[in-house]
Amino acid sequence: MTLGRLNHVGVATPSIERSLEVYRTQFGAEPHGAPFDLSTQGVRVCFVDAPNTQIELIQPLGPESPIAKFLEKNPEGGQHHLCFEVPDIEEARAWFEGQGARILGPTRIGAHGTPIFFLHPKDMGGVLTEIMESPKQAH
Ligand code: CO
DSSP states (O other): OOOOOEEEEEEEOSOHHHHHHHHHHHHOOOBSSOOEEEGGGTEEEEEEEOSSOEEEEEEESSTTSTTHHHHHHOTTOEEEEEEEEESOHHHHHHHHHHTTOOEEEEEEEOTTSSEEEEEOGGGTTTOOEEEEEOOSSOO
């Protein structure tokens, strides 16, 4: 297992629009594209580009959203997860299973349209970690 590229840092927010305003005024940064709903995961998503990675702004779509609890504890929002790329998602899943790491739910399609899964923070030094298959074309 090789640690791949840091694809993005996930940041939970009660309002993507408000967060975008912060990135716009504090950094002069514009969103990578318009916000979109990932309804299967209960979140609305928008990316902001940094030269070496992206910030993934995630807002709950409703009270059942997996990030609703996080925002209850952190009403202003905050750092939520790190996402690392791997060349092959099935190989990576088998590797982490072999390590005894707890994987949260099935492998599914993430915000970049490639398969992802999440590793429990208790097995990752307290950091919720997303593992994502690298997009096939250059980005
Ligand atoms: Co993510």
